[in-house]
Amino acid sequence: MADDWQNAMDHAVALARRAGEVVREALQHDRKVMTKSCSVDLVTQTDQKVETLIIQSVKEKFPTHRFIGEESVAAGEVCVLTDSPTWIIDPIDGTTNFVHAFPFVAVSIGFSVNKQMQFGVVYSCLEDKMYTARRGNGAFCNGEPLQVSQQEDVKQSMIATEFGSSRDPEVVDKIFSSLRNILCIPVHGVRGAGTAAVNMCLVASGCVEAYYEMGIHVWDVAAGSLIVSEAGGVLMDVDGGELDLMSRRIVAANSRTVAERLVIEIDAFSPPRDDAP
Ligand code: IPD
Structure with missing residues (x-):
């Protein structure tokens, strides 16, 4: 089973990179904005396009896995975390930044099994920083190990x-x-x-x-x-x-x-x- 999760994580990293390309391209040409719960809760066609890209690809490779995706939930899907392997996806974290070309925009993909996160991938796509973590194996940015600050004051x-x-x-x-x-x-x-x-x-x-x-x-x-x-x-x-x-x-x-x-x-x-x- 452990190898399955590693395969899933490798796939998540590849998808986050591909999604980042879509986001970077859209930033130049396509930032048409719509609203969700209120006038400052923004969504763009790129959020929807990137989420569909990720979910379709995962469904092909891991047909039994479940999803919680920001835009799928906005479109009426239930948001319930079960024990099943579940991909938790934010296609563009920082949509308001994206709309204003403020330079921090991330693709976020988490993966949970038995309600416990098994891996996390955050691609800060305008900085080209790929953050990854796998349960029990440490956290990395572009392959370099990460360590929190030691400052406790x-x-x-x-x-x-x-x-x-x-x-x-x-x-x-x-x-x-x-x-x-x-x-x-x-x-x-x-x-x-x-x-x-x-x-x-x-x-x-x-x-x-x-x-x-x-x-x-x-x-x-x-x-x-x-x-x-x-x-x-x-x-x-x-x-x-x-x-x-x-x-x-x-x-x-x-x-x-x-x-x-x-x-x-x-x-x-x-x-x-x-x-x-
Ligand atoms: C938002 C961003 C923002 C935070 C909001 C989130 P979105 O996510 O993470 O920093 O303040 O609470 O909803 O809508 O850009 O995916």
Whole structure:
């Protein structure tokens, strides 16, 4: 079985690279934008085209595998994680970046079996950085091993987060109050790449000590979660409990010390779960 997952991972890497070519090409010519849940929740034909490309190819090679894909769920597919081998796909993580040609756009492919991530592939396609992790085998960027930062003093830390795509004033207030609390710890700085997947790879690379967000989806963070843990990092819920990939809340950090310090300052809220009926 282990070899099967390695085959699947090799296929995911090849698909992510091919998808990245489509994204780079589309960036020059085709960024026609549509909206989903609200006026700032964006989707393009390229998101849909890349997801179809990945799913069709996987179906041919691994006909029994299941899928959770951002655009398939938007089109009405159920979003339920079972024990079956499941590909969790975000064809363009950072769609808003893509629309504005802001240079961080990723293809994210996670693979779960028995509800446990087996591999994660994040291709930051404008930087040409291929991040990979396989359970128990470490995390890599373009083949070079990744290691989280060893800095455990939150006051010496850089933190990544995002404003997300909700403009509900109550949600925005919570996001700002968390941000204010964290800035005033004080931390060295707060950054955001505009893609959850890349933010998590920045944790794995040791460029930021932690990333947190409420409002993300399982496809934004599935692959990145394994990349962070295989680089030596920790994952938890924003209330300090165990990470639940369907809960739309995450803290990914270099250490339990930094994660638990941030959790104290996060003004938590619970968006509707990804697997809500
Ligand atoms: C979004 C990005 C963004 C994060 C949002 C995500 P998408 O994903 O990861 O950084 O703030 O919460 O939904 O829509 O570009 O795939």
